[in-house]
Amino acid sequence: MPASTQQIQSGTALYWARDDLRLADNPALCAAIDTGRPVTALYILDETTNGHWALGAASKWWLHHSLQSFAASLAKLNIQLVLRRGDPAKLAPALAAESGAARVFWNRRYVSAEQALDEKIKSSFKDAGIEARSFRGNVLAEPWEILTGAKTPYKVYSPFWRELRTRLSDLQPLAAPGVATKAKKRFPSDALKDWALTPSKPNWAKDFPDFWTPGEVGAQKRFSDFIDQDLDNYARGRDIPGEIHTSHLSPHLRFGEISIRQAMKTILALRDDANAEKFASELGWRDFAYYLLHHFPKFPDHNWRGDFDAFSWRNDRKHLRAWQQGKTGYPLVDAGMRELWATGYMHNRVRMVAASFLIKHLLIDWRRGEEWFWDTLVDADLANNSVSWQWVAGSGADAAPYFRIFNPVTQGERFDAAGAYVRRWIPELAKLPDRYIQAPWAAPEEVLGAAGVMLGKSYPAPIVDHKQARERALGAFQSMSKSRSVGVTA
Numbered sequence: 001m002p003a004s005t006q007q008i009q010s011g012t013a014l015y016w017a018r019d020d021l022r023l024a025d026n027p028a029l030c031a032a033i034d035t036g037r038p039v040t041a042l043y044i045l046d047e048t049t050n051g052h053w054a055l056g057a058a059s060k061w062w063l064h065h066s067l068q069s070f071a072a073s074l075a076k077l078n079i080q081l082v083l084r085r086g087d088p089a090k091l092a093p094a095l096a097a098e099s100g101a102a103r104v105f106w107n108r109r110y111v112s113a114e115q116a117l118d119e120k121i122k123s124s125f126k127d128a129g130i131e132a133r134s135f136r137g138n139v140l141a142e143p144w145e146i147l148t149g150a151k152t153p154y155k156v157y158s159p160f161w162r163e164l165r166t167r168l169s170d171l172q173p174l175a176a177p178g179v180a181t182k183a184k185k186r187f188p189s190d191a192l193k194d195w196a197l198t199p200s201k202p203n204w205a206k207d208f209p210d211f212w213t214p215g216e217v218g219a220q221k222r223f224s225d226f227i228d229q230d231l232d233n234y235a236r237g238r239d240i241p242g243e244i245h246t247s248h249l250s251p252h253l254r255f256g257e258i259s260i261r262q263a264m265k266t267i268l269a270l271r272d273d274a275n276a277e278k279f280a281s282e283l284g285w286r287d288f289a290y291y292l293l294h295h296f297p298k299f300p301d302h303n304w305r306g307d308f309d310a311f312s313w314r315n316d317r318k319h320l321r322a323w324q325q326g327k328t329g330y331p332l333v334d335a336g337m338r339e340l341w342a343t344g345y346m347h348n349r350v351r352m353v354a355a356s357f358l359i360k361h362l363l364i365d366w367r368r369g370e371e372w373f374w375d376t377l378v379d380a381d382l383a384n385n386s387v388s389w390q391w392v393a394g395s396g397a398d399a400a401p402y403f404r405i406f407n408p409v410t411q412g413e414r415f416d417a418a419g420a421y422v423r424r425w426i427p428e429l430a431k432l433p434d435r436y437i438q439a440p441w442a443a444p445e446e447v448l449g450a451a452g453v454m455l456g457k458s459y460p461a462p463i464v465d466h467k468q469a470r471e472r473a474l475g476a477f478q479s480m481s482k483s484r485s486v487g488v489t490a
Helices: 005-010 027-034 057-075 088-099 112-127 157-165 216-237 250-254 260-270 274-295 306-310 317-325 331-343 348-361 366-376 382-393 408-415 420-425 445-450 466-483
Strands: 012-017 039-045 080-085 101-107 131-135
Touching (some): 012 027, 027 039, 027 131, 039 057, 039 088, 080 088, 088 101, 088 112, 112 131, 157 274, 260 274, 274 382, 306 466, 317 348, 317 366, 331 348, 331 366, 331 420, 348 382, 348 408, 348 466, 366 382
Parallel strands (some): 012 101, 039 080, 101 131
């Protein structure tokens, strides 16, 4: 039966945290505090709902530090963050019962398995006489709110963005909430260290703290620094990996340490120029990824375009390993893969080049790259990761055509002309002249010798020839096109 007025007025409130580890513009947390009742917060480490898409290793490192920060912030509001590990369908109702909660609040998610779980839990709360409310806390617009004139989902970003853009003037981010009524008791909680989210032997994340400060404070500082230092050159500089002109907000957005609404509202209110508009459109692309994942839930595991099911992948394990280790012999690709391993992040322009190389030069299934990024990126996000990989492959919505094959040498010469990015991540090539930094195999022997480069020893020779790989990829695409007609996987 539904919760009675007396239950709601007398019971405590439970806030279930997921991908929203922040105080500012957190609708579910604000609603819980606004009840005027004592509030308990819950975070559940759920390793089964999304199957093989449970958190990757780099994301676990981030989550550990983000939860530490969030627990400290909540404590200042008189709210305990209870940590539990296991099945949310059991653990959320259990803590509600322990705490005497008459109301439960959370912000919505958009992976199909998570949505189904949330509906199941909401139903169980209703049966128990507990009011459960969910909110839009992690996207600019709900995926079901934006449809074409034919009432079908958008499949191309530009018209989606035009429609979404018209709705952004009404964004009203919430301020951080005030202090909650203090609870009379604390509840059993797992110790964060017992979850073993951070690596130890070996500690491959030892350098991560040099690059990142997980948590809401770190997110707000990163956003402020971006506005003050990098936004002026964003439209042009975002493609230059050797310079810092990107926001580096992606992991903070992934874990909800900063609100997408706050970021968008701030940028659009701050200025009206090409830099702000370009950044806004990139935030919009994030919403488009969630939008596609909602309407086409098979995106992470299946080709969106059904004709790609007939594609002939080679899936050479040695080539995959060389790509993962940054040993393909193509400096821009290798620099990106090494940046990824060292920092849990890769510059966006280089992500496209590295992904294209795996798919089109090596003919390795995009899903192998998606899996590697999922495990090694601190900003690994199921919507963005899968949609972006299929965009590069040509198998996704509004995708780059398959025959668009990035040349890693010319990409390097265009966007890393002086080799600053390559030199940083591939120090064995640091002494090469700019002329050869993107294609060391083209350098004369005396130039290689003077730079201390021994191809095949100190740095690998290219594992494939660009021209031959390009022709092979185009041939595979043409064969696929002849064998199947285009279809869309729902």
